Amino acid sequence: MTQLAKIHKGILRWYSKEARDLPWRRTHNPFRILLSEVMLQQTQVQRVLQKYPEFLKKFPSFDSLARARASSVIRAWRGMGYNNRAVRLRKLAGEITHKYGGKLPRTIRELESLPGIGPYTARAVSCFAFGQRAPVVDTNVHRVLRRILPKETQRRRIWDVAEWALPRRNAYSWNQSLMELGSRICVARNPKCPVCPVEKICPSAFKKHIAFRRNGAAEPGRNGIPNRIYRGRIVETLRDSRRSVKASVLGRRVVSGFREKDEPWLVRLLKGLERDGLVRIHNHRKKTEVSLAR
DNA sequence: ATCCGGTAAA
DNA sequence: TTTACCGGAT
Numbered sequence: 001m002t003q004l005a006k007i008h009k010g011i012l013r014w015y016s017k018e019a020r021d022l023p024w025r026r027t028h029n030p031f032r033i034l035l036s037e038v039m040l041q042q043t044q045v046q047r048v049l050q051k052y053p054e055f056l057k058k059f060p061s062f063d064s065l066a067r068a069r070a071s072s073v074i075r076a077w078r079g080m081g082y083n084n085r086a087v088r089l090r091k092l093a094g095e096i097t098h099k100y101g102g103k104l105p106r107t108i109r110e111l112e113s114l115p116g117i118g119p120y121t122a123r124a125v126s127c128f129a130f131g132q133r134a135p136v137v138d139t140n141v142h143r144v145l146r147r148i149l150p151k152e153t154q155r156r157r158i159w160d161v162a163e164w165a166l167p168r169r170n171a172y173s174w175n176q177s178l179m180e181l182g183s184r185i186c187v188a189r190n191p192k193c194p195v196c197p198v199e200k201i202c203p204s205a206f207k208k209h210i211a212f213r214r215n216g217a218a219e220p221g222r223n224g225i226p227n228r229i230y231r232g233r234i235v236e237t238l239r240d241s242r243r244s245v246k247a248s249v250l251g252r253r254v255v256s257g258f259r260e261k262d263e264p265w266l267v268r269l270l271k272g273l274e275r276d277g278l279v280r281i282h283n284h285r286k287k288t289e290v291s292l293a294r
Numbered sequence: 295a296t297c298c299g300g301t302a303a304a
Numbered sequence: 305t306t307t308a309c310c311g312g313a314t
Binding site (some may be wrong): 118 | 301
């Protein structure tokens with residue numbers, strides 16, 4: 001048996017016993033798969049598990065999403081973070097109903113052309129919804145493959161490596177198993193090698209893993225507080241408000257010690273949110289007002 | 295205070 | 305290739 005075949009066997013066997021029972025592993029419905037993948041793009045399983053069913057209850061299909069107001073979708077996205085995803089998902093739903101006859105396209109190229117769908121999600125949908133033999137590389141898969149595969153593969157591009165390592169059968173289970181292993185055992189720091197199914201054949205087992213450096217660059221912000229905090233507070237405030245809010249009022253609600261002179265700064269922030277399709281800015285009696293996008 | 299991550303735009 | 309985008313966990 002080849003080394004790769006041993007890796008396949010060890011990891012797939014482990015997965016068949018240890019796989020978590022997750023709702024998106026119980027369906028091949030393209031909408032449900034896509035929704036789960038978009039939610040999982042930047043968000044831990046734990047939190048997605050909580051929001052996924054309630055979002056699905058409110059928006060069970062591309063059609064329902066396409067017909068909804070942006071504000072309604074942004075509200076349903078509460079607690080997920082990266083609110084851009086909600087806006088893009090609704091835009092995507094519009095394209096599906098109006099340009100694709102209500103059906104998600106099946107080619108990677110078409111999937112990747114959709115808003116919010118990149119290389120990872122396109123292939124995840126292709127494999128998990130359509131049963132195609134597509135490699136998927138998220139950071140978990142990336143890490144696991146780099147550790148478990150032989151040194152000769154180290155210089156090749158990760159997507160090529162993933163393609164090469166893909167078993168001829170069971171692509172679905174293989175992809176799921178790599179993600180499961182990467183998130184539960186083969187974690188970035190202090191991997192749990194003693195309980196890993198492929199510890200015996202892993203070249204990296206029990207090696208010291210250097211904690212990977214994060215960007216040295218500081219997060220953009222103001223007075224040491226990242227902009228995303230203010231953006232988050234603004235969207236959250238608007239979620240709770242049925243009507244539009246004066247910029248000055250918004251400023252006082254989201255920034256401690258907000259003054260008139262801070263308004264240009266606030267407006268810059270609001271313009272960013274407007275560009276992202278999250279808020280609507282309008283003038284009323286010469287004052288800037290803002291509400292959730294429609 | 296630091297960690298975590300897929301997509302889009304620059 | 306680099307940066308912005310998020311909020312919950314630790």
